[in-house]
Amino acid sequence: MANTILVGAQWGDEGKGKIIDVLTEQADVVVRYAGGNNAGHTVWVGGQKYVLHLIPSGILRKDKLCVIGNGVVVDPIGLVNEIHGLSKLKVKVTPKNFVLSETAHVVLPYHRELDAQREVLKGKNKIGTTKRGIGPAYGDKAARVGLRMGDLVDAPRFEEKLARRIKENNEVLKALGAKPLSFKQVLAEYRAAGDFLKPFVANTVVLLHEAMRRGEDMLFEGAQGTFLDLDHGTYPYVTSSNTTAGGACTGSGIPPHRMDRVVGVMKAYTTRVGEGPLPTESAEISDLLHGMGREFGATTGRPRRCGWFDSVATRHATMVNGIDDLAVTNLDGLDTVETIRVCIAYRHGKKRYDFVPNDAETLAQCEPVYAEFEGWSTPTDKCKTWKQLPVKAQKYLKAIAELTGAKLFIASVGPGRDQTIFV
Ligand code: IMP
Ligand code: MG
Numbered sequence: 140m141a142n143t144i145l146v147g148a149q150w151g152d153e154g155k156g157k158i159i160d161v162l163t164e165q166a167d168v169v170v171r172y173a174g175g176n177n178a179g180h181t182v183w184v185g186g187q188k189y190v191l192h193l194i195p196s197g198i199l200r201k202d203k204l205c206v207i208g209n210g211v212v213v214d215p216i217g218l219v220n221e222i223h224g225l226s227k228l229k230v231k232v233t234p235k236n237f238v239l240s241e242t243a244h245v246v247l248p249y250h251r252e253l254d255a256q257r258e259v260l261k262g263k264n265k266i267g268t269t270k271r272g273i274g275p276a277y278g279d280k281a282a283r284v285g286l287r288m289g290d291l292v293d294a295p296r297f298e299e300k301l302a303r304r305i306k307e308n309n310e311v312l313k314a315l316g317a318k319p320l321s322f323k324q325v326l327a328e329y330r331a332a333g334d335f336l337k338p339f340v341a342n343t344v345v346l347l348h349e350a351m352r353r354g355e356d357m358l359f360e361g362a363q364g365t366f367l368d369l370d371h372g373t374y375p376y377v378t379s380s381n382t383t384a385g386g387a388c389t390g391s392g393i394p395p396h397r398m399d400r401v402v403g404v405m406k407a408y409t410t411r412v413g414e415g416p417l418p419t420e421s422a423e424i425s426d427l428l429h430g431m432g433r434e435f436g437a438t439t440g441r442p443r444r445c446g447w448f449d450s451v452a453t454r455h456a457t458m459v460n461g462i463d464d465l466a467v468t469n470l471d472g473l474d475t476v477e478t479i480r481v482c483i484a485y486r487h488g489k490k491r492y493d494f495v496p497n498d499a500e501t502l503a504q505c506e507p508v509y510a511e512f513e514g515w516s517t518p519t520d521k522c523k524t525w526k527q528l529p530v531k532a533q534k535y536l537k538a539i540a541e542l543t544g545a546k547l548f549i550a551s552v553g554p555g556r557d558q559t560i561f562v
Contacts, residue, residue: 141399142357144387147364148403148412148456148543152436152443154468154551155404156180159196160359161549161559162402165175166498167355169197170347173380174362175212175246175276176221178267179437183510183554187228190437193218194237195360198230204350206343207239210380210390212276215332217289240343241289247301248320249308250275256315266376267413269438277369277379288340291333301326323533344392351397359387359398365456366411366495373499376415384460391418403462403545404543405453406469407535410443412436416503419446419482428472445510447480450542455495457544464548465540470532471520471552478515481539482507512538520553525562528552536562 147153151283157224160182163169176192182200183189191198193213195205207213218239222232232384250272258265268274279285283303290297302322309319350357363382366372371383380386384401388394411417425445428434434443457460473479485492485505496502515529522528528536528550540547550560 142351142359142393142397143400143402144359144361144384144398145402146361146384146456146460146462147403147408148405148453148460148462148465149364149449150366150417151362151364152410152412153364153404153406154466155361156182156191156196157468157551157554158402158404158466158549159358160184160199162358163197163200163203163354166197166203166358168347168350168357169195169360170206170208170357170387170391171195171360171362173209173382173386174378175271175273176214176217177271177273177378177438178362179438181554184556189225189228189230192221192438194221194225194232197360198225198232198237198359203236204373205237206391207243208343208349208391209240209242210456211240212244212246212280212380213288214275215269215329215336219335220331225306234338237339238341238343238377239339241287241340243282243288244276244285245288245291246272246276247286247304248325249305249312250279252312252317252320256312256317257425259318260315267415271438274408276378279367280404280509288336291329292337292340294333296328296332297333298326301329315550322520341429347391347393351393357393359391361387365459366452373415373502376413378497400463401461402466402545402548403453403456403460404466404468405456405543407448407467407473407539408469409446409449409452410434412439412441412443414500416505417444417446418451418485418502418505419449419507420444421446424476431472431521433448447482447507448539449482449507450539451482451485451493452495453539453543454493458494461544462543465543465545466549466551467480467536467539467547468551470536470550471518473514474518474520475516476514477516479512479535480509481512483510483542484508520558522552522560523557525550525560528560
């Protein structure tokens with residue numbers, strides 16, 4: 140399989156977790172490279188549901204090494220809970236199958252508090268963040284005042300750095316009318332998490348290069364999606380990391396020319412959680428999917444906004460990420476739709492766009508130009524092969540792959556491993 144980067148081609152929640160789990164079968168190492176516990180990857184294995192936030196979805200297969208790279212921001216309390224939660228479900232997380240970068244930045248309680256307070260200040264212009272402190276944690280990283288995992292596991296150093304950071308952040312919190320934090324309490328909680336996580340913390344750059352020299356195959360697990368990328372998304376309605384393929388290099392320390400392939404995951408329709416433009420948003424398809432009990436956020440439980448497939452967006456994602464192969468998920472979500480619409484261009488006044496304009500305000504004013512496809516009106520969730528898919532579904536899949544400009548590789552018709560059709 141060589142080294143593969145897997146990214147979301149839309150606004151996140153494309154079903155990356157499931158595809159990672161499937162592709163991990165052929166990989167040795169799975170590396171998460173960006174984001175934090177704002178992510179929520181739902182994976183079903185043998186009728187059991189697993190929701191992962193920080194730990195790569197590769198953990199659900201035996202004898203795979205899962206790595207959290209330097210580009211991730213780690214909430215240590217959340218991570219410890221996630222490890223305990225997995226062990227209750229009989230998934231063992233040990234320093235043998237899970238390693239955490241010593242240069243990954245730590246999410247602290249003032250980040251979460253500031254995240255919430257800034258959203259309040261923004262009022263109707265709020266981003267709709269997950270309130271996990273992601274933006275402020277990356278902000279501190281860029282401002283060079285962040286604490287890293289290497290600091291957390293070094294007791295005296297952590298205490299000294301935390302004292303300074305809490306002092307400054309408490310001033311900011313007070314100015315915003317929020318409650319200051321207790322240094323003692325934060326220290327105690329984080330020290331306990333630090334002690335627990337210490338055996339997992341390592342120099343992951345060196346470790347990954349050693350694995351590469353041994354000829355091991357690596358899978359880079361993207362979180363969120365292309366249009367939530369800090370640089371390439373619908374700024375400011377984005378997350379604070381580089382979710383796109385380039386982030387896999389900076390977020391892991393593996394150089395670009397050692398990457399062999401980029402897989403883009405996209406739903407057969409479009410969803411988004413949080414605020415910001417979504418040109419193909421449609422009440423019709425939102426109601427349909429929510430009515431089926433689908434499309435509620437795995438991290439916050441919020442109903443996702445739903446819309447028709449937007450090929451302007453996915454084509455743009457192919458360009459930015461260099462997507463070679465496509466995995467289309469949730470095809471079964473469209474099983475009952477009579478006429479399926481696909482956005483093929485945007486209209487803005489007299490101007491026609493076949494790429495995504497950078498300005499979020501312009502994008503919000505864009506009207507989609509639609510092509511229509513006849514629905515297949517048959518359940519697809521039991522289909523195991525391409526041939527078993529209704530011809531109209533095949534036609535739809537081929538069309539959206541062609542419009543996206545990449546090769547159709549996987550069609551997924553449900554959450555289970557066996558609901559995966561290799562094309
Ligand atoms: P933040 O990452 O919590 O700062 O949130 C910023 C934006 O990204 C919000 O619109 C969130 O809903 C969205 N977001 C963050 N993580 C995910 C995810 O894993 N899936 C979908 N949307 C996400
Ligand atoms: Mg998700």
